[in-house]
Amino acid sequence: MQVVHTISALRELLQGQTSVGFVPTMGFLHQGHASLIRQARQDHQTVVLSIFVNPTQFGPSEDFASYPRDLEHDMQIAQEAGADLIFAPDVREMYPEGFATSIEVKGAALPLEGEKRPGHFSGVATVVLKLLNIVGAQSAYFGEKDFQQVAVIRQLVRDLNHPTRIVACPTLREESGLAMSSRNSYFTPEQKSRADVIYRALMASRAAFQQGERNAEAILEAGRVVLAREEELKLEYFTLVDAATLQQVEVLGERDHRLLVAARLFNVRLIDNMGLL
Missing domain, CATH: 3.30.1300.10 (Pantoate-beta-alanine ligase, C-terminal domain)
Structure with missing residues (x-):
């Protein structure tokens, strides 16, 4: 398994690949993430995992600064689950100086989380579209725990005619029933x-x-x-x-x-x- 931090390095490694499954995450992986990697591994020859804590989907009073991060731990889980590549960019790689574009999804993004967290889904849609374009995977895998997020991403790719197939995978739970997070x-x-x-x-x-x-x-x-x-x-x-x-x-x-x-x-x-x- 390889870890890369730049878009150019990732694209070079993926050049010519025709069966790529992609699992976008914010890291601090658990077995719910591992299940997504395993599904991608079952479906595709190459599996890419991204780890990026995306600042644009956090509100001003939310936990961006304190969000848990542990790349070494993530690498171990990703490798055991079957990932081939980890793309772990920093903020400047994803949002270079002069970046001035955002995606606004309506429809599925308006109620519930859209009301409670204004701007959240714009940040999600923008980073997901960037990642889908960077990786160029045939399929991208998301957990159903974030049910509304999956609906928003499906609307995004449908409305913008993006070729990546969005695959929703069941929520994994602790023994108590608590959804893994x-x-x-x-x-x-x-x-x-x-x-x-x-x-x-x-x-x-x-x-x-x-x-x-x-x-x-x-x-x-x-x-x-x-x-x-x-x-x-x-x-x-x-x-x-x-x-x-x-x-x-x-x-x-x-x-x-x-x-x-x-x-x-x-x-x-x-x-x-x-x-x-």
């Missing part, structure tokens, strides 16, 4: 043991649906009851949406629906989601 490292062990409340709330709402409930408010209330038991949790949103459009629904029909949640627990921001079936 680099930010879980912010928790103390005792705090982490209480973070499964998000998963338990999602499961409660799904159970209501599976027991025959079709009113969205009633389904959500089953989960809210669970969330209300955790006094340290500050809920930002807990909603039920059409999985294709991310628009809220009131009565469930035949289309696919998704529960989405964002909350702060011990000042750590968690997002998660779950299908109803």
Whole structure:
């Protein structure tokens, strides 16, 4: 496995490659990231992993400076999972002096995270489009934990006719059900043991649906009851949406629906989601 830090070095190594799978990350890898690498390895001859903590998707009061970073640890996980190349640029490589372009996606980017974190998806869309153009992969792999982000990226490539195929892979979870995330490292062990409340709330709402409930408010209330038991949790949103459009629904029909949640627990921001079936 090789590690490169410049666009020119990466492109030189990829010259002539016709089967490339790409896994974009912000590093501090865990087994959720490893599962994406393994899927890319299964599908393609060459696997590229990027590690870049992108400053443009962080708000002014968010955790860009403190976001966990450990390249040596990342290299070990990436190699064990089957990556061939790591692209680890610095900020100046991605945003050189005079950089003055940004991508604004509407549609899927407007509700939920788009409302809570203004400018976030513009930063995501800009860096993802840059990375897709730099790597030139046939497929790019993203985790479903960031369900809205996947929807935004799919809209981006569809609207701009980008040839890279976007592959969404299932969320990996801790034994407790907590979705794997680099930010879980912010928790103390005792705090982490209480973070499964998000998963338990999602499961409660799904159970209501599976027991025959079709009113969205009633389904959500089953989960809210669970969330209300955790006094340290500050809920930002807990909603039920059409999985294709991310628009809220009131009565469930035949289309696919998704529960989405964002909350702060011990000042750590968690997002998660779950299908109803």
